[in-house]
Amino acid sequence: MVEAFCATWKLVDNKNFDDYMKALGIPFASRQVGNATKTTVIISSDGERVMLRTLSTFRNTECIAKLGEEFDEVTPDDRHVKSTFTMEGDKFVHTQKWDGKETKLIREIKNGKMVMTLTFEGVTAVRTYEKVERRTSFIQGK
Template identity: 45%
Template sequence: MVEQFVGSWKMVSSENFDDFLKAMGVGFAIRQIASRTKPSLIVTLDQGIICLKMLSSFKTTEVKFKLNQAFDETTADGRNTTNIVTLENGKLVQIQSWDGKETTIEREIVDGKLVTKCKIGNVVAVRTFQREA
């Protein structure tokens, strides 16, 4: 099931991302940059190791993990998080924890697009990526 995510993706829309970042406690300057950036996402799978590489003019981040195994990540905005990613009903579900807070990032393929829902508390941001040729 993870294979459907493999490929290069370009962000085509982003909704409510600034409010999501604000709810996480990200400062104004970084929120402004992050909200205006349209990153590309490269997803690879090699012997059970998933790699998510987010490229933008602001910052490039890369995280490698295996499903159902906890891993640490320093996010683009500088948070040190503990994560676990599971596959649930065709969705990659990432739980990200830091400083007593928690976000959920759900990635799924909808009509050929990779839709990412980022949730913290009652705040939900939706970022949609289209497969690059």
């Protein structure tokens, strides 16, 4: 279940993220910021909904949704997408769709770290996070 991912995670490694952002059409200057930014991801759940917060010096985002239910999301690079959170086995999958396109952000726990594999049109990036603290629930609006 998603509870295995409920924690605060700090980015510690990035592989091929620039090529992934380039495939998405993100301009050079924004990619430079994206590559240099060390994000913190906070995942929590209230039993019914999942909250995913991404914090950085560049931009903060927050998504709250039930597993399997589509929701509107504005990504850090300002894409307006239809997103869905699902669990596929022990993987927490975040699917984003827009303009006939789709990207998947697949999170797995490996050796105590959260490994996120991002795929778009044949390009794959991997971002690895270390756990900072455990979280189990959230309060709406906080």
